[in-house]
Amino acid sequence: MIRLYHVPLSPYCRKVRLSLAEKKLEVELIEERYWERDPDFLRRNPAGKVPVLKIDGHTFSESGAICEYLEEAYPEPPLLPKDPAARHEVRRLVGWFDDKFHHEVTSKLLYERVNKKITKEGYPDSKNVKSGARAIKLHLDYMSWLLDQRRWLAGNELSLADFAAAGHLSALDYISDVDWNAYPTVRDWYARIKSRPAFRRLLADTVPGFPPPPHYADLDF
């Protein structure tokens, strides 16, 4: 049995959920209020972070390590190419989104506007929100540039890089922070990702106090 401790709008949890679903692995989702630092949860992952995955009694954490494990233990369909240099390109872009994009955009928009309220940490810092709103444009430009040359972000096959990016962008789209109309190439890519069966469950997520905009779950946005 597979169980994922997660929070609905975490881009890292979303990346893992997309990998699981693409590999057709059924998973029981358990929402974990990680900021309350429940001792049972800390025993599962002393880092105190989600996602945490349990498979047949074994515990896996750190979203990057989880996705590499899933790739090795459940290789079909592959989310990493075979060639080492092409694998590097996927992992470089996973790092791009999970480190740089997270630092410059997700933490400045989603965390300020949603997480701070949920975890009762205070009010959004408008300086951060402005900086995130500026930075997302540069990232969407970079994605457009990549997607002008490739069908998917890291090459011509769907990969973990697309799921890492979709984890962040879908969470930001939930709070209407992505201006799809200004980036038609990225919108086409997102429409393709969004219409995959793996994406369905993410589009049904709701967070109390933060109703999603109507276009969030619309495949024709």
Add this chain to the structure above:
Amino acid sequence: MIRLYHVPLSPYCRKVRLSLAEKKLEVELIEERYWERDPDFLRRNPAGKVPVLKIDGHTFSESGAICEYLEEAYPEPPLLPKDPAARHEVRRLVGWFDDKFHHEVTSKLLYERVNKKITKEGYPDSKNVKSGARAIKLHLDYMSWLLDQRRWLAGNELSLADFAAAGHLSALDYISDVDWNAYPTVRDWYARIKSRPAFRRLLADTVPGFPPPPHYADLDF
């Protein structure tokens, strides 16, 4: 030919340097003042970060992606075990150090006290320095707990997890921020890492304006 664009005290560059040296790959080191955002450098890595590795005209970036590439292209000696669950444990710990330890400790001590001065970003924030000094103790406790059960951090073989941890701790040791005497198990582990030939070049690093303490390069510290 292999060339690494780096800065001497970056834990991420150090992790890559240790992997290269352990695999006996000769590398030309080039110090890159990444914060000056030189256009040539940004062409190599639009993320604007070090390390960047060039091998025979191909460019690799993001330290995690670089180390996975080196592991696949130059498998001997292995720095990841064979079993998928054991590989997960290595990658989980690499994530622990490169994300959690970095966020809670390295960015609060090294970046405040050294990087801010080098990049002319201002003065150390004493609140951050205090928080880093508190947090490193919890991390050294966790490392002691792991090393009570295992010869190396992720198991009984040396792995990328040890190099990730050593990248951070050696950089902090350069500014005397590790209280080795209070953590004898971790000190023993660090003494074993430090005495490997792969470590030699790191111990010769110097940063203008920040002379290392005498124990930094001493194998018997």
